[in-house]
Amino acid sequence: MLKVRIVVGADGSPGATAAVRWAAAEAQLRQAELRVLTAYHRRDPGRHGDDAASAVVHEAVTQARTIAPGVEVRGIALPGYAAPMLLHAAEEAVLLVVGDRRRGSLPGQPLGSVGSQVATHAKASVVVVRGRATDNSGPVVVGVDDGPTAATIIGRAFEEAALRKATLLAVTAKANGHGTPSPAAEALGAELDPQLDPWREKFPMVQCDREYASGRPDKILVQRCQQAQLVVVGPRRHGYEGVMLGAIGSGLLRRAECPVLIAR
Structure with a gap:
């Protein structure tokens, strides 16, 4: 039986951190598995970009597991542009979650908004996490x-x-x-x-x-x-x-x- 999957983009920024925490709570609510993804550019033969992205993913996965300890969480860092990577990952997800574009874009995104791009083009439903992301008391x-x-x-x-x-x-x-x-x-x-x-x-x-x-x-x-x-x-x-x-x-x-x- 295939598990329900939620995908979230991470880059260590405040907006992405809020998105990871929201996505973790949502995965717990839906009894879904969570995939945390980040993108990076490999501009030289060294591993600086890879190591930095791995650190971002590790921190995001730790945050997600703290919010939703019963959820299966997996983190992945991939070279390339953020929006295409997230759009591809969302093809097998019920929900794609990204952070507020005003708080920074994901690594590898040259111009514009990752949130706007995935909201426009994703095949799955998309949540852009903004405002009072932790307030679950309203309608x-x-x-x-x-x-x-x-x-x-x-x-x-x-x-x-x-x-x-x-x-x-x-x-x-x-x-x-x-x-x-x-x-x-x-x-x-x-x-x-x-x-x-x-x-x-x-x-x-x-x-x-x-x-x-x-x-x-x-x-x-x-x-x-x-x-x-x-x-x-x-x-x-x-x-x-x-x-x-x-x-x-x-x-x-x-x-x-x-x-x-x-x-x-």
């Missing part, structure tokens, strides 16, 4: 719209809330000032919600609160993240490199005060 927040991937994102949010025994806050925000229920929801009645009710039936243990707000969706969700333990968004199906997360996902990766899950 799980999910942005709800009428797009083609809405059901998938809502379902994942319910799963995360159930796993954490947390309340789920489903937020629909519109920048045109009409933050109100859709015509379909209004036609069915105030107590019915065609988007959420099927998931409420599937996850009766999850308390799901619904909010309609007026304002830019990215700003509204950033505000709701101030008290949340996790926010769930989805990638766009169409777009070109650099904007595939859309304004909402990109805004959350820059400003959210809690970990951001890009659900796939």
Whole structure:
């Protein structure tokens, strides 16, 4: 039987350290194994880069085992660029975890954000660990719209809330000032919600609160993240490199005060 696997990138920076600790707790929660990866450049025949990367991995594995002593943890240091290495490793994982890009990038990444690249291109779901990464007392927040991937994102949010025994806050925000229920929801009645009710039936243990707000969706969700333990968004199906997360996902990766899950 194949074990569930979580992959996390490490480089010794504060952001990566927070990501390792979060990933270890998540692996314990999911009863998954954890792989800690770092990348380095071998610029000369010596072993300086290899030794430094090995030290980073050793420290990260020690931290992970301290957080989750019952979890199988393995650390690997590989030469090359961080983003391709993590993307390849994520092909066999249920979750890829990286740290806040503002706190430094992984070794071998020349420019830009490893977090942004893997969030855009990974086949697995990605968590970018930000803000209050150790606060598990707040709700799980999910942005709800009428797009083609809405059901998938809502379902994942319910799963995360159930796993954490947390309340789920489903937020629909519109920048045109009409933050109100859709015509379909209004036609069915105030107590019915065609988007959420099927998931409420599937996850009766999850308390799901619904909010309609007026304002830019990215700003509204950033505000709701101030008290949340996790926010769930989805990638766009169409777009070109650099904007595939859309304004909402990109805004959350820059400003959210809690970990951001890009659900796939």
